[in-house]
Amino acid sequence: MALVASGALLPSGGVAAERYALVVRGVAGSPAHAERQAAWGASLVEALVARLEVPAAHVRVLQPEPAPADTLATAANLRSALGDLRGRIRPGDLLLVVLLGHGTFDGVDAKFNLVGPDVEAAEWRALLDGVPGRVVFVNTTSASAPFLARLAAPGRVVITATDSPAQRFDTVFPEFFAEAFGGEESDLDKDGRVSIGEAFAHASRRTRRWYEQQGRLPTERAVLDDTGDGMGKEAGAIGPDGALAARVFLDGGDQPALRRDPAVSELIARRDVLESAVEDLKRKRAFMPAADYARELERLLVDLARTSRRIRSPS
Numbered sequence: 001m002a003l004v005a006s007g008a009l010l011p012s013g014g015v016a017a018e019r020y021a022l023v024v025r026g027v028a029g030s031p032a033h034a035e036r037q038a039a040w041g042a043s044l045v046e047a048l049v050a051r052l053e054v055p056a057a058h059v060r061v062l063q064p065e066p067a068p069a070d071t072l073a074t075a076a077n078l079r080s081a082l083g084d085l086r087g088r089i090r091p092g093d094l095l096l097v098v099l100l101g102h103g104t105f106d107g108v109d110a111k112f113n114l115v116g117p118d119v120e121a122a123e124w125r126a127l128l129d130g131v132p133g134r135v136v137f138v139n140t141t142s143a144s145a146p147f148l149a150r151l152a153a154p155g156r157v158v159i160t161a162t163d164s165p166a167q168r169f170d171t172v173f174p175e176f177f178a179e180a181f182g183g184e185e186s187d188l189d190k191d192g193r194v195s196i197g198e199a200f201a202h203a204s205r206r207t208r209r210w211y212e213q214q215g216r217l218p219t220e221r222a223v224l225d226d227t228g229d230g231m232g233k234e235a236g237a238i239g240p241d242g243a244l245a246a247r248v249f250l251d252g253g254d255q256p257a258l259r260r261d262p263a264v265s266e267l268i269a270r271r272d273v274l275e276s277a278v279e280d281l282k283r284k285r286a287f288m289p290a291a292d293y294a295r296e297l298e299r300l301l302v303d304l305a306r307t308s309r310r311i312r313s314p315s
Contacts, residue, residue, distance in 0.1 A: 018058060019250070020093060020094070021097075022096070023098045024062045024099050024112070026064060026101030029170045037101060038063075044098065044177075044178035045061065048250060060081045065115060073115050074114055075117050075118070089131055089132055091133060093132070094134045095134070096250065097135065098174075098177075099138065099140060099141055100174050103147075104142075104168075105145075105168075110147055110165065124147070124150075134248070135156045138159045139160045140161045142169055145167065148160045152232075158224070160223055160232075162220050163234070169220070172220070173203050179202070180194055180203055181194055186198050193249055193251055197224070200222065201236065204235035205235065225241050226242065227241050238282070238285060246275060267311045271311065274300055282297075
């Protein structure tokens with residue numbers, strides 16, 4: 001795997017000047033998992049470039065041995081890559097960071113396994129806090145739960161494959177997270193785009209199904225935080241998290257040329273209002289009659305789908 005990525009990973013309410021991505025494929029928990037991890041990383045990169053039309057320019061992929069020295073997933077290369085990105089990213093840009101591999105937690109330190117010395121979650125926090133743009137951080141590894149609280153920040157989306165450090169077995173969440181950007185099943189509102197929130201929901205659903213098909217008890221439960229409180233929630237659970245992730249996309253939609261058309265700008269603004277309304281409705285679900293909730297949700301989603309379709313084909 002070589003260099004990847006870039007363009008503008010931003011909520012639909014704004015246009016990012018650039019998109020950046022850093023995919024770190026660290027040391028795996030087993031040789032078999034290393035093979036699967038390489039395939040998942042390749043699938044994610046292919047989806048970004050081929051389906052989402054992300055230009056191969058702004059993102060480095062770090063990987064385990066054997067690999068050229070400057071692409072090895074070492075602490076030094078990680079610090080160098082993030083230092084370079086901090087110098088290039090501007091407010092309004094967006095950085096996607098995805099960790100594939102194996103994680104550990106000893107009761108104090110939460111780490112992602114690299115080639116050589118590992119980097120603890122507190123240092124990841126320090127490295128990312130200097131990024132001027134929005135950050136989407138996805139740790140798909142075992143024992144990744146402590147990263148949620150330690151990296152959470154206002155305006156940041158943090159996803160971990162586990163909700164407890166006790167979940168220390170290799171995960172399958174990354175397979176389905178990468179898969180989410182390559183098909184239509186994950187496009188829940190059928191607007192022709194897959195948000196980070198939709199990818200999270202798809203991967204969570206497919207992970208649960210995988211354990212059911214295997215006849216095994218789940219040893220991982222993914223959670224997402226985008227409010228900055230470090231609490232997070234599972235896909236489909238009631239709570240404030242998810243509103244931001246629902247409006248963050250990896251494709252290049254809503255380009256400036258579109259927004260110069262007043263009619264399209266008005267449609268985009270309407271879509272943003274509808275998306276916020278859907279999230280508000282979800283938070284009220286527990287306090288509404290089931291029939292009222294279903295009826296209002298259907299109305300909003302139909303309106304949202306029609307509005308999104310008109311944005312894609314304004315003529």
